[in-house]
Amino acid sequence: MKAQLVKMKSQVQKLNRSTRSNVITIGVIVIAYTICMSMIKAGNMSNLLQNLLVAMCYYAIMAVSLNLTVGILGQLSLGHAGFMCIGAFTGAFFSKIMVGTIDNVLIRFTLAILIGAAMAGLFGVLIGIVVLRLRGDYLAIVTLAFGEIIKNVLNVLYIGYDSRGIHFSVNDTASLNLEEGGMVIIKGAQGISGTPRNSTFTIGVILLILTYLVIVNLINSRSGRAIMAIRDNHIAAESIGIDITKYKILAFSISAALAGVAGVLYSHNIATVQSTKFGYNTSILILVFVVLGGMGNLRGSIIAAILLTVLPEYLRFMRDYRMLIYAIVLIVMMIFNWAPACVNWRKKHSLKGFIDNKIRKKAKEEA
Amino acid sequence: MEMLSVKNIGISFGGLQAVDSFSITINKGELYGLIGPNGAGKTTVFNLLTGVYKPDMGQIFLEGENITGLSTIEINKAGIARTFQNIRLFKNMSVLDNVKCGLHNNYKYSSASGILRLPSYFKTERIMNEQAYEILKVFDLDKEAKLLSSNLPYGKQRKLEIARALATNPKLLLLDEPAAGMNPSETEELMDTIRLVREKYDVTILLIEHDMKLVAGICEKIFVLNFGVKLANGLPQDVLNDPEVIKAYLGE
Known part of the structure; x- marks a missing residue:
């Protein structure tokens, strides 16, 4: 009976963890969307960026x-x-x-x-x-x-x-x-x-x-x-x-x-x-978006796609050197993005890790 | 009652006759050992039985049903599951998910109800989880269920492969060198596990092995293969004392 309870609990926890991660991702998208919309309303967003939103x-x-x-x-x-x-x-x-x-x-x-x-x-x-x-x-x-x-x-x-x-x-x-x-x-x-x-x-x-x-x-x-x-x-x-x-x-x-x-x-x-x-x-x-964001990593793909869509537009002031700089930035990102130190830093400072830790601490206190 | 009956199967690769007129009959519930020196054609026999290769001649019957020439998938559905000499786990998936892949054809719901999260998804997933945990418990892997399968120690990876094969609910289990690379105490533990599996899941087992201690310890019958042809077949004590077998292994 007790073993069964423990089993059920672990299953519930697993379900929670994957759902939690999805809720966080969607939450971040919605928050980013709200910020963008309020910026447009307030007239704080440049025309350049506004044209890129759908892209x-x-x-x-x-x-x-x-x-x-x-x-x-x-x-x-x-x-x-x-x-x-x-x-x-x-x-x-x-x-x-x-x-x-x-x-x-x-x-x-x-x-x-x-x-x-x-x-x-x-x-x-x-x-x-x-x-x-x-x-x-x-x-x-x-x-x-x-x-x-x-x-x-x-x-x-x-x-x-x-x-x-x-x-x-x-x-x-x-x-x-x-x-x-x-x-x-x-x-x-x-x-x-x-x-x-x-x-x-x-x-x-x-x-x-x-x-x-x-x-x-x-x-x-x-x-x-x-x-x-x-x-x-x-x-x-x-x-x-x-x-x-x-x-x-x-x-x-x-x-x-x-x-x-x-x-x-x-x-x-x-x-x-x-x-x-x-x-x-x-x-x-x-x-390139997929590889930079990480194979099999959906969140990474979204982030990479957004960054690399915005980047070349913001490099327009470089005129002829624009694509050259873009390529260099791309190479640097490819090298450092999946470096162990960078991965660890991301893990430590990720929103998901933060929330997971909070929940774990709370569970410990209750126990 | 005959579980597997193989009649004169053979295959050649180019000019090499890898397996020639191989015949074997395995009764229900038996634990059969298939041994032979390196390159004798043991794994080729497994590949013929599981449909990876199609035999040039001969026929294979599983519980009286002709399964010669069927695809690997159909043969698995008919009731033969196997493990591999070089471990082939789904490395980037958890231990639990590896076993749940084995349950793939036993519990079904459509892709659409998976994507739309319909009630059948939750119902079937719950049953699959329970089943998978039950199997993992038999192999003492339930505590590692959430771990990535590639992070398991070697001996446990071998066990997980057997667990995954068993999850397909086979009648006949083929184990290709289950003790390869294990130390004596791990081999001892594996022998216990194989015995337990046979009792608990009521499966017939055919295994390839080089570890004579394991073969002599658990197999009820032994088939010796050399250069693709039968050398001896029978009870362990008879086969292992056969001068022909000793000659094949040790030379004259």
Whole structure:
């Protein structure tokens, strides 16, 4: 009886600890959000920073979602921006068609996000089935290729819309054969322009929190354990009956769908969406966020994404030397971020450690 | 009653016949030892039985059911679990989570109810935790449940691997050199654990081992393999005194 009680207590404590850590993370995001909002109200925030707020959100969502593939599943993907591209174009396409039909902005934008995520997730499944047979360097190269394929296909794609339905072409606007009054929505290399700018900082933060919760809950579930087992040792995972293909594709497609969400957020924040934005450079940039924040460390990904989005903008006064300094700062951060002394310092001064200590002390006093 | 019945299986890699016409019958509840000099093909036999390699010839039956050519996952679901010669734990996961991975196919809920934290998540996770702690207690690992599995001492890592294999609820357990790298007192403890596991979980065990003390101490029957072919098969005292076996191990 007593042993059972002790067991139950330890289980409750474990549950508390992981939930506590999530509550702290979300709490910090909400506090940061409140500070930003009050600064905007009071007029203390520079225009530069205000313009970056939504960008921080979608880059953080991208980083957290890529961390699911790279850090949790352990498969290197260099084509993550491709899924963002699919989400961005699908979401913007939907919003532009529906702008006259659905008047309620909130409903229209929510639908755009869901459709963008679903489309990116679908492509995640299709591409995942093909590429996840490969490992390591080969997988990296093939995902890179798929990312470029998505970008380049959208770069030549023309899509128009009239009363007869949707028309596709890869040549030019004229070959769409639109009726009079028809609308060309995706104009090849010119992309989509005039998407309603529905993305706000508030929506961005909500989506970031939702993304974080989806991934954290996934990690701490049966499927998440299977995914991490594949990362740690796929031979052993197979030997205890874990379906490797299924869980690889599951993780990859959830990661892709969340990248799609970031894409929709992006396309509704900017006047013109062009596919050239989603090339190799963006994929690598997101990977840098993940590596700097720590593989498998979701909180780290968010922090790294925010810092490295703000940094280059604040280095603009350096003019031509901007990217040079940015690169040097990046190298210095990479070297020192995971140095033992730095890790220890972070542990000692972290908010989570502080709260954990408080709770432990209180428990001791009571006992 | 026959638990495992293997009929003339064999495999070759290029020109090398790694295993040739290997046949063995293991009855329910038996503890069988598979021994042989280095390179005799013992681990290859394990890999054939668990579907890592597909046999070129022969058939494998588990409780009368033909499992030849099935995938590793299907064979595990049919009831064969194994450990590895070089420990293959999930290093970045806790001891508890390692065992819960073993319970993966026994307790199910969908990924969506995991993400949305539906009631089935909490219910199943609670049962999984209880089950996992029960298994860990048998191996005296319950106090280390929260520890990272790579931080366990070597002997306990070996035990955890057996615990994880047992969590899949197998009928037949294959142990690949469970005592490798252990000192005599650790080996002694392992022998006790293997005996306990057999009684408590009602499993049939086939083990590969080089430690003759362990083999002679707990195995009821021994199969000797040399260059992929059978050298001897029978009771421990007969097999270990067989001049052919002694010759294979020590030379003439």
